[in-house]
Amino acid sequence: MDITFPLFGTTTATSDSCGLSVEGLETSLNTANPWQLSLPATGVFGLTGPSGSGKSTLLAALAGLRRCRGDITFANTVWQRGRRALATHKRALSLGFQDSRLFAGQSVADNLALARNYSRRPLPAEECEQLLRAFGIAPLLHQPIELLSGGEAQRVALLRQLFHNASLQLFDEPLSAVDRAQVLRCLLPTLRDFWARYPALVIWTSHDFDEIQLLAQRCLWMESAGLSAPLSLGEVARRLDTNTVGDSCRSRIEARVESLQDGLLSLDLGGVFIYADRVTGHYSKGDTAAFLLEAGDISLSVEKPGLSSILNCLPVALIEKQNLTDGRIRLRLIAAEQVFYADISRLSCERLQLREDTTYFAQFKAGSLAGL
Numbered sequence: 001m002d003i004t005f006p007l008f009g010t011t012t013a014t015s016d017s018c019g020l021s022v023e024g025l026e027t028s029l030n031t032a033n034p035w036q037l038s039l040p041a042t043g044v045f046g047l048t049g050p051s052g053s054g055k056s057t058l059l060a061a062l063a064g065l066r067r068c069r070g071d072i073t074f075a076n077t078v079w080q081r082g083r084r085a086l087a088t089h090k091r092a093l094s095l096g097f098q099d100s101r102l103f104a105g106q107s108v109a110d111n112l113a114l115a116r117n118y119s120r121r122p123l124p125a126e127e128c129e130q131l132l133r134a135f136g137i138a139p140l141l142h143q144p145i146e147l148l149s150g151g152e153a154q155r156v157a158l159l160r161q162l163f164h165n166a167s168l169q170l171f172d173e174p175l176s177a178v179d180r181a182q183v184l185r186c187l188l189p190t191l192r193d194f195w196a197r198y199p200a201l202v203i204w205t206s207h208d209f210d211e212i213q214l215l216a217q218r219c220l221w222m223e224s225a226g227l228s229a230p231l232s233l234g235e236v237a238r239r240l241d242t243n244t245v246g247d248s249c250r251s252r253i254e255a256r257v258e259s260l261q262d263g264l265l266s267l268d269l270g271g272v273f274i275y276a277d278r279v280t281g282h283y284s285k286g287d288t289a290a291f292l293l294e295a296g297d298i299s300l301s302v303e304k305p306g307l308s309s310i311l312n313c314l315p316v317a318l319i320e321k322q323n324l325t326d327g328r329i330r331l332r333l334i335a336a337e338q339v340f341y342a343d344i345s346r347l348s349c350e351r352l353q354l355r356e357d358t359t360y361f362a363q364f365k366a367g368s369l370a371g372l
């Protein structure tokens, strides 16, 4: 149904566009290439692409912080119509920046309390306490903002956004200063669980494709101010390779669940059985399960290996070899239409005389598949 309301900030009568709808959105960056975007009311979407391509500009335009023209509607409420824009504070959104932008002169607790008090969907107190612990912020509650380290400030800013719990949550490289192990092992799984319990529409901007793979099922791509529709993660991985931006050393693997016995999950990957062990999630036969696999955990053989304690052996086609700066070679492999990365030494590459467009056997331990 067409939205014909001349007023903005008005809830329209339509029911078929309750997510985010962007039509013909122009900033000074993309006058030749206005943005179109349609996203559902809930779900986590990555946003990535080369530096300077316009990702932050898009987020600022959605938030009403950048002069633009075109149409933006969210949850059937008109935010922008032509040049007329609804004020940022009237939009049901939050925007998190790389540089935190916490309120100086206040404590961590004050910053968080403010976000919760002004929330249209306040979280239960026990949820806030759980988040404080997961983000390691509980001991910092009475710290003045000025005394926080860069990584602490980013964690507080992210938490502030979760406490606000807006319907549309925009993030612009919010964890770039936090140590990577903490991000991958603790913060991203916490965020994934959080948005499963408190659904919102989330756009997560990052140059770190691992972050996006851990959080999102689909991803937007921005290049030279041109915005794509939501793409599969496999397609975005291909574009990152072509543009030599980002540096993901993990592959996201999806396979169909066959059985789970004694913590060993048996999976069908395009007709080949593979195994993941020590899995903790709930899986049922026929589910699609997703995993991350480190490039350093894959070994390659020219011939099919005999019986081995390594449970997984997959025929893969070598698509491309890429020299890494540390002297190793990154192989891009494909099996069942999914991309795998394997990092091997130059010596191994020479010994095996690896050639592109040739099939090899990839081996990896069941324990190296990290469940998502």
Ligand SMILES: Nc1ncnc2c1ncn2[C@@H]1O[C@H](COP(=O)(O)OP(=O)(O)OP(=O)(O)O)[C@@H](O)[C@H]1O
Pocket (backbone or CB within 6 Å): 029, 049, 050, 051, 052, 053, 054, 055, 056, 057, 058, 222
């Ligand atoms: N307020 C502004 N006025 C004019 N030009 C701007 C403004 N902000 C950004 N730009 C320019 O617009 C282009 C896109 O910038 P933007 O910050 O949106 O890119 P990005 O994709 O977020 O980059 P990065 O990944 O490096 O953060 C850049 O060339 C930048 O210099």
